[in-house]
Amino acid sequence: xxxxxxxxxxxxxxxxxxxxxxxxxxxxxxxxxxxxxxxxxxxxxxxxxxxxxxxxxxxxxxxxxxxxxxxxxxxxxxxxxxxxxxxxxxxxxxxxxxxxxxxxxxxxxxx
Amino acid sequence: xxxxxxxxxxxxxxxxxxxxxxxxxxxxxxxxxxxxxxxxxxxxxxxxxxxxxxxxxxxxxxxxxxxxxxxxxxxxxxxxxxxxxxxxxxxxxxxxxxxxxxxxxxxxxxx
DNA sequence: TTCGCCTATCGTCGATTGACGATTTGATAG
DNA sequence: CTATCAAATCGTCAATCGACGATAGGCGAA
Numbered sequence: 001x002x003x004x005x006x007x008x009x010x011x012x013x014x015x016x017x018x019x020x021x022x023x024x025x026x027x028x029x030x031x032x033x034x035x036x037x038x039x040x041x042x043x044x045x046x047x048x049x050x051x052x053x054x055x056x057x058x059x060x061x062x063x064x065x066x067x068x069x070x071x072x073x074x075x076x077x078x079x080x081x082x083x084x085x086x087x088x089x090x091x092x093x094x095x096x097x098x099x100x101x102x103x104x105x106x107x108x109x110x111x
Numbered sequence: 112x113x114x115x116x117x118x119x120x121x122x123x124x125x126x127x128x129x130x131x132x133x134x135x136x137x138x139x140x141x142x143x144x145x146x147x148x149x150x151x152x153x154x155x156x157x158x159x160x161x162x163x164x165x166x167x168x169x170x171x172x173x174x175x176x177x178x179x180x181x182x183x184x185x186x187x188x189x190x191x192x193x194x195x196x197x198x199x200x201x202x203x204x205x206x207x208x209x210x211x212x213x214x215x216x217x218x219x220x221x222x
Numbered sequence: 223t224t225c226g227c228c229t230a231t232c233g234t235c236g237a238t239t240g241a242c243g244a245t246t247t248g249a250t251a252g
Numbered sequence: 253c254t255a256t257c258a259a260a261t262c263g264t265c266a267a268t269c270g271a272c273g274a275t276a277g278g279c280g281a282a
Contacts, residue, residue: 001137006130013127018270019117022198026112029202037228049271051230070279071228078203084127088196091140092189129240148258160241162260181249182258 005083012084015060020045021053028063028076036071116194123195126171131156132164139174139187147182 015021020043027042028035040050054074057063062080066073126132131154138153139146151161165185168174173191177184 001134003130006133009133010128010130013124016124016195016198017121017128019114019121020270022117022120023112025202040228045270046272047229048231048273052270055230067278076202081199081202085196085199087127087133088192091136091187091192131240156240157242158259159243159261163240166260176259178249181251181256 009083009087011060012062012081015057015062016084018053020049021057024050024053024057025062025076028074035074036068039074120194120198122171123173123192126168126173127195129164131160132168135161135164135168136173136187139185146185147179150185 016025023043024039027039037047039054040047043050045053054063054065058065060080062077064075064077066075127136134154135150138150148158150165151158154161156164165174165176169176171191173188175186175188177186
């Protein structure tokens with residue numbers, strides 16, 4: 001794992017690390033066509049705040065914004081999350097570690 | 112999607128949203144047995160900083176810490192990431208949206 | 223051109239995060 | 253009991269984040 005890919009992965013994760021951004025992504029996934037300012041109404045935050053979240057998502061490369069006349073058409077770039085999925089998928093290699101209490105049912109840990 | 116699960120997902124993502132924590136998770140995944148303070152040496156941060164990252168990971172439920180004599184045995188809880196993987200997996204539903212430039216090859220977007 | 227709508231950017235604010243050294247807690251060894 | 257080592261917690265600091273209102277820019281309609 002190069003420091004580069006580490007940074008990239010953490011930036012991908014950061015894009016998902018906010019409820020508002022999760023909602024935006026879901027909204028994009030659900031909406032059949034293009035969507036612009038309707039996002040503001042659906043999310044319930046100020047227009048400038050939503051724009052900022054969209055900027056973050058775009059900077060992370062997980063959405064793209066196409067200018068479509070007076071508005072903008074946002075679309076998911078689902079492939080962008082592949083590295084993150086892969087990373088998660090490679091983690092459970094160690095499910096036979098010495099003292100895992102119960103990986104399949106970790107109800108109580110010493111929080 | 113309940114507000115609850117939104118929060119939970121964003122917290123899972125936040126656990127991954129830092130290079131040091133990614134490195135810790137990888138280290139845990141790679142290490143055959145238990146591991147305690149060796150993490151500090153491997154990560155290259157101060158002991159208190161590493162301890163804080165471990166606390167965050169534990170709070171997110173993605174690792175568990177078992178007291179093992181004078182040290183602590185940390186172990187992954189790989190299942191913890193399942194909700195996040197699922198969320199990502201459900202996103203590409205909209206790959207037929209009106210104006211996706213090219214979901215399979217989004218080389219250039221209007222960054 | 224001028225108006226109105228949609229989006230982006232700017233500036234500011236409080237809250238949170240990340241890092242560190244210093245200190246405290248906990249358990250084993252002597 | 254005391255020394256020692258590992259880990260957690262505390263206190264502090266700079267940096268980043270998230271939200272907002274205000275403002276600026278782009279485009280179509282009148």
